Amino acid sequence: MDSDSALKVGRHLVIPPGELEWRFSASGGPGGQHANTANTRVELVFDVAGSAVLGPRQRARLLERLGPSVRVVVVDERSQLRNRQIALERLAERLTDALRVDPSRRPTVPTRASRERRLRAKQLRSARKVDRRTPPPEA
Numbered sequence: 442m443d444s445d446s447a448l449k450v451g452r453h454l455v456i457p458p459g460e461l462e463w464r465f466s467a468s469g470g471p472g473g474q475h476a477n478t479a480n481t482r483v484e485l486v487f488d489v490a491g492s493a494v495l496g497p498r499q500r501a502r503l504l505e506r507l508g509p510s511v512r513v514v515v516v517d518e519r520s521q522l523r524n525r526q527i528a529l530e531r532l533a534e535r536l537t538d539a540l541r542v543d544p545s546r547r548p549t550v551p552t553r554a555s556r557e558r559r560l561r562a563k564q565l566r567s568a569r570k571v572d573r574r575t576p577p578p579e580a
Contacts, residue, residue: 483524506539
């Protein structure tokens with residue numbers, strides 16, 4: 442996935458590179474001179490509220506679940522190119538998860554056999570507990 446190409450999110454959404462804002466900075470941590478000179482930390486921002494490619498339902502769902510902008514920060518690799526690829530993958534994953542529509546649950550009724558199994562198990566448990574009791578003192 443190239444950082445200059447469009448970002449494909451699911452089957453119905455393609456985000457053009459112009460709607461993605463990139464920022465680069467020096468990554469903290471070990472790495473010697475390389476870490477002090479290379480801007481390998483990648484920050485990718487997608488403006489949900491101002492996007493022209495989102496449909497009204499997609500925009501509403503993303504605003505509700507992620508807010509007005511989505512920000513991904515990657516400092517995993519020493520290479521800026523690899524961090525860019527990871528950032529694009531993570532952004533696509535977050536947008537895909539937020540756009541997923543969960544099917545509504547249809548209520549079900551327990552079967553007769555399952556009700557009978559439940560009641561039989563309760564009777565067995567009750568009988569086991571009765572057997573554990575100490576017998577009353579004989580008078």
